[in-house]
Amino acid sequence: MDLDVSPTSVTPKKRRKISLDNKMEVVSSLLNQWGFPELIQLFKDEEIDIDALLIMQPEFRKLVTTKLSIGRQIKFTKFLEDWQFEQANKTLNINSEGDIQAHVDNSIECKSETSRRNSFSKSNCTELLKILNSCYDGKTILKLHSKSKDLNESARNTLLNLISTYYNSKNGNGKLSELLADQVKTLFPGENRDMYLLKKKNRSKPIIKIYNKFANGKGKLTKADILQKIHKKRSPRKSKSPSKLPYGIEEGAKQHNLYLLSNTCPWADVEERWVRCQKFRANFLNEHSTEQILKIWPSYTQPLGYRLIDKDYEFKYPHSESLIEKWPNFEIAILPILKNQLKKPNLVTQIEELDKLTNKDGKVASIFLLLHHILVPTSKYMAKDSSGKKISKKYTIEDSQESFIKIASNNTKVQEKLNELREQASPIQPFIFFVGESIYDPTEIMVYFDDIKYKCSSTLKAVDICFKIFHVFNLEYPPAAFTFWTFVQTYIYNVYTEYDVDCISATNLKEELEKDAETSVNSKVEEKEKQKN
Structure with a gap:
């Protein structure tokens, strides 16, 4: 059945239902794939969507599988834990690529005929899309713009820093600066092209014409649509290509991580398991946002969470002074x-x-x-x-x-x-x-x-x-x-x-x-x- 999702027909209540239905379709597909079609209606009735499934803890898992045989409960637990572990290692949500493509299409379609004649087409935004698609920050900016049709100051500063980092890594010249500025104007029509022009001073760091209030560092943007609390991540001064898992992974880290995803007590067990998946977590911390980190390791949010931060810091900087x-x-x-x-x-x-x-x-x-x-x-x-x-x-x-x-x-x-x-x-x-x-x-x-x-x-x-x-x-x-x-x-x-x-x-x-x-x-x-x- 086709849904009418035009702006005039979709009320907030309908939007919520459409969003929930989409998420439930993903859950239904998973349950069918795992061999548990009998649970689909129960999950719909209880509104257990893809977000709830991601953080489902053992006590809730028991509630939804209580009518299954013990053997099938064991199988469901195995499928769920493996899936949760796989999701914990992903940088983006399931539909991120679709959101990005939708943003590009919407950005191009919204331009007037005059803009189309005077700017680069979608196919000519390869350089900027490459920059934005290469990191969590860039994809978040695209998502934000697809919803609000405008960039706020935080998103603008983050975009500017991404472009500046790329420009510097390529030993940029005037031609590259002009190209990037044009592509910004194409993808983000509301932006002032001239403010994104870069130039080098004494062949060192690029000088950015637009003012960047976070000039002493590179920005990191959370994925919240209204950016009220943002934790800005650092970016290295020189571009590097580290291995995907620079710290390796401990044996048994998967099981310890799954335990920590669902348990924040007893605290002695938390601390013991914490050090047993130190390398696995160190890799995750380097690549993910604060929001994602706290979701996967909720023990950080506990009153004694600072003790876990101590342990992670000592692992990362073993020679640090006190x-x-x-x-x-x-x-x-x-x-x-x-x-x-x-x-x-x-x-x-x-x-x-x-x-x-x-x-x-x-x-x-x-x-x-x-x-x-x-x-x-x-x-x-x-x-x-x-x-x-x-x-x-x-x-x-x-x-x-x-x-x-x-x-x-x-x-x-x-x-x-x-x-x-x-x-x-x-x-x-x-x-x-x-x-x-x-x-x-x-x-x-x-x-x-x-x-x-x-x-x-x-x-x-x-x-x-x-x-x-x-x-x-x-x-x-x-x-x-x-x-x-x-x-x-x-x-x-x-x-x-x-x-x-x-x-x-x-x-x-x-x-x-x-x-x-x-x-x-x-x-x-x-x-x-x-x-x-």
Whole structure:
């Protein structure tokens, strides 16, 4: 039976039914393929569609197979687990390619006759489609545009970064820049072609004419149609072609992964099985979005999920140094530098007050916040002036501090701040939340990440967890605090990656600390020599 799905005939209720029917058809096909046609009507009655089947846990599986013989229950369990495991390894949903093709067709059809004469045809968009189809970000942009017929700022920035990365990897010239800009205009008619033109400066990185508010990193877009919370993934500075499974896979990883997909307790079992599929998960983390990761490994969302992040980080960076172990010496070394470099009266007062603070967490947080005055942000973003004209503005020190630690007087205020953040069409990267009247005396410390709140025992532990989330989930640092986090990564943790970008102030501070450390060592050696003589 043909369905009338024209815009005027489809109400929200009908849309839901059409969508559900399509998903049920896939489930019905699977059940027939597995040899369980008698379950089709039950699945329809209970609205067990393809999404529900993907995350069906053992207790629900028993409910729908209770009338089957034990032998057939065993067979159904085997078919379901194998299928769930196969889906866990796929980057996209079943119909992603169809969505992409539909987007291309719709994009071309919507163009006026004049546009068709003056732009490239679908067959001539090969270069741009190749870029977009090669990664999750690009396919998500196509899906988003097929629904909204327009790109929002986050999608536009992500598209720009994908093009820029490709342009640079091909050692691009003016001809390639013109080609890509034309193809953008063809696929996304609402975009300004000239804003996507690229050029190289001193034969190094491409300079992008359009302003990119996430200029210090490459974007990562989630697949949500309304991008209220986005975790931006990092892209390497140089193009690489790693093997599909750089870490290999442990024996028995499949069974442990399936257990972790459906179970978040008892916690001792979770942690034990967690380390037994470490390599398998490391491969998955490198290639998938945060949304997909948390769906496959829901234990991350539990109160003790940060312990799993610890394990994943240690596996990924076995030679990383420890913030908690390194802090005592770092605190001694950094205080003289803060006193020497920060001369504003209010900052001088803050530094002097450090010795009087009795709350260790407040003191540690204060030192971290003072560091932002040395590790000044360099990224820019677009804003509107009083006349409504778009202007380029630089992130401030306060922006950098705010993206690192947010403060709320009580839990109600915490929720209000989180609601405000969700309403903004910009990425919500991991950050630290202090609950209390001031930064100097917090009553509760937590790390916020994708609606997860990890409660922490100290400021140092919160910073440690927050930092490790960026690296385990392969996320970008927030642009306002990019310089700060780069320093924390390279100096405190002594970790260097293919994603690193040079930051002058971070490099200068590292050199000063290393110079002071060398001077201190030489002084001690001289003292020992004097004592011997």
